Each structure stands twice: as structure tokens, then as C-alpha cells.
Amino acid sequence: MPSGLPLSVISKNIKHLATEAGFDLAGIAGVADTAEHRFFPGWIADGRAGEMKYLEARNETGQLKRASLSNAAPWARSVVVCALNYNPGEPYSTHAGTTTQGWISRYAWSQRDYHEVVLGKLRALEAGLLQMCERQKMPAPRTWCYVDTGPVIERIFAQYAGIGWIGKNTCILNEHLGSWLFLGVMLTSLELTPDLPPPDRCGSCTRCLDACPTNAFPAPYQLDATRCISYLTIEKRGTIPEELRSGMGRQVFGCDICQDVCPWNREAPLTKAPELQPRVAFVNPDLGWLAGLSVEEFREIFRGSPVKRARFNGLRRNVALALGNSGEERFLPVLEELSRDEDGMVAEHARWALRRLRGELRRPSAK
Ligand code: SF4
Numbered sequence: 001m002p003s004g005l006p007l008s009v010i011s012k013n014i015k016h017l018a019t020e021a022g023f024d025l026a027g028i029a030g031v032a033d034t035a036e037h038r039f040f041p042g043w044i045a046d047g048r049a050g051e052m053k054y055l056e057a058r059n060e061t062g063q064l065k066r067a068s069l070s071n072a073a074p075w076a077r078s079v080v081v082c083a084l085n086y087n088p089g090e091p092y093s094t095h096a097g098t099t100t101q102g103w104i105s106r107y108a109w110s111q112r113d114y115h116e117v118v119l120g121k122l123r124a125l126e127a128g129l130l131q132m133c134e135r136q137k138m139p140a141p142r143t144w145c146y147v148d149t150g151p152v153i154e155r156i157f158a159q160y161a162g163i164g165w166i167g168k169n170t171c172i173l174n175e176h177l178g179s180w181l182f183l184g185v186m187l188t189s190l191e192l193t194p195d196l197p198p199p200d201r202c203g204s205c206t207r208c209l210d211a212c213p214t215n216a217f218p219a220p221y222q223l224d225a226t227r228c229i230s231y232l233t234i235e236k237r238g239t240i241p242e243e244l245r246s247g248m249g250r251q252v253f254g255c256d257i258c259q260d261v262c263p264w265n266r267e268a269p270l271t272k273a274p275e276l277q278p279r280v281a282f283v284n285p286d287l288g289w290l291a292g293l294s295v296e297e298f299r300e301i302f303r304g305s306p307v308k309r310a311r312f313n314g315l316r317r318n319v320a321l322a323l324g325n326s327g328e329e330r331f332l333p334v335l336e337e338l339s340r341d342e343d344g345m346v347a348e349h350a351r352w353a354l355r356r357l358r359g360e361l362r363r364p365s366a367k
């Protein structure tokens, strides 16, 4: 591509533009398939993605899009990966709240939906890149920006872009920022200079694997999403398998346990993004309050929040299980009412929770 600037300088400028747009980290990965990409089709074939059918999206020739960037965007030559620190700090799910409070994953505490926030910054980066190309009299490159919704596995490219290593808990971990990172990617037709992946710094640690209450890690670096509380409380529709319910504790939306125990998160700095400051009502929410929400209140309170992805009855199903796991007999009347709910799924989970609270179930078998 004709240009007054070498590609290494353009690459450096792009990363500078990303930090000007408000990202904490930015790096560049190539588009070649990696060992992690080759693992993906087997993971899908083993049913580890559960009901997350979007992960199985295929191109017109039937190839899994996420298994290779050449299946999804053959024109792309580089992947710019940007990371935004969303760490709101304490409390942590592992030592927080009382037995009458639930847990909403901290990525969903923010004032605004992170998809919007991250995409806004990616668009600013994209505009800056196009301006730079214009100034250098280069043809405008092709670009696509994604936050979660693209046919790419962001974590893999984040690793190869030098953002962090993929930990045994399968999260991307940065030595200075920990794992409370939102990732956004910009694919581009520019052949940029790639960064290097950092070393794996998990060492002999197994805290995340040991702490998972539903045994969702069949092995280090492997996640069985169908056993993960994040999947069960957010993506799973309908019935949650009984053998996993006790292990879910009081998590009503998502789960932070395997990140909360990670030593690399202990000193992680707090986010500076004003849009990502926490909404107090979402931190350790009162379970009785959540159980009593009307559908109108649910829509109003969780407008612009990732929590709405669980849907009204999905959240009430999760809350019913949390009430059952609370050990608080004061919730018996709430659960009795939920057990007569017009939504059959909510009612069935509430009946299980009643038996759990009354001590009529056998000991948990999830772990
Ligand atoms: S998010 Fe929770 S349930 Fe999922 S793997 Fe981590 S600790 Fe286990």
C-alpha cells in the first residue's frame, strides 16, 4: 500500500489513537490461525457451548466462522485489539454481602452498557485511522469494529496482540491490569506490524480451578460453559440442571469467583472511565427486592444494562435459586408465592428452592 509512513509507524500510531480514544491497552495481532483456533471446532462438537448457538455461526461454505478469520473476513490482514479496564473495586463475590443479598457480576454494574461504551471508543479509533490515511494520501483501508458480536474469539487475538495471556480460568489476564477488561476489536485490511504474546504467568497456581463451585473446568485452560454459572444465569433458557443449583449460591447474574480469587487481580487498578462507575443498586442487591420486581420495574431498572439479557423470568428463576441457597428462613413466604407463579419455570425453581431451604434435599453434589 503506498504510504509516506512505514507500517511499523502506522501500527504505533494506531495504538496511540486507541489510547487517545480512552482504551487502557491496545495491540495488534496477525490473522493466521493459532493452536487455540484449532481447538475450537472440537469444543463446539463436544457441546461445551450449550445453547449459545451464535458461537456456531458458519459461512456460506459451512465453515465455522470463529474457527478461522479466513472463514469470516478473508479480506482482513490485521486485528487491532483494544482493552478497557472496568474494575470498580470492592466488594468481591468471595467475601461480600449478607445471606439476604445476591450477586450481579461486576461487569454489569456500570452506568451504561459496556457494548455502547467500547463501540463508541472503537468508532473514535476508526475515524482517527481514516483521518491518518487521508493525511498520508493512502487509500482508505477496510475496517470492521466489534464488541462481543463479531465472528472472532476476542481473547485469542488479545493474547497474540500482547494484551495479556489466557489464564487457567480462560480469561485474558494482564500483568498490570488483571482480568477486569472489556475487549473490542477492529479488523482491518492494513497489513500492520503484529505484537508478541506475553508469557503465561499462571505458574503453579490453581486458585481459580479450585474455587469454581460448579466444577466448570474439566482441565486448566478449558471451560465447560454448560456448567458455568455465567452461562446458566445469563444464556441458559428454561430449566437449570438440579445437580448445579446448589453450587450456584446467591449468584443471580453472572459469576466472578474465578476472577475474584486470582492473585493478578489483587492489586488491579480501578477503572477511570466515568461511564463504567457502578450503580449502587446492582452491588449486592437485596434478594427480596429482586424477587418482588414487576416486569415494568425490571425493564425500567435494567434498561441499558446487560442484566436484561437474562430476561425477566430468567432473572426471577435465578433469584428463586439464590433464595433457596441463602439459608434464610425469612424467604420461605417469598418462595411459597413464587412457587405458585404463573410462569412454570419460575414456579418449578421456587419449589426446588423451598425444599432446599427446608433442608429436604440431599447434600449438594456439584463438586
Ligand atoms: S465464572 Fe464462576 S462458575 Fe464460571 S468457571 Fe468461573 S467460578 Fe466457575
Ligand code: SF4
Pocket: 167, 168, 169, 170, 173, 201, 202, 203, 205, 206, 207, 208, 209, 258, 261, 262, 263, 264
Ligand atoms: S487464579 Fe491462578 S491459575 Fe487461575 S488465572 Fe489466576 S493466576 Fe492463573
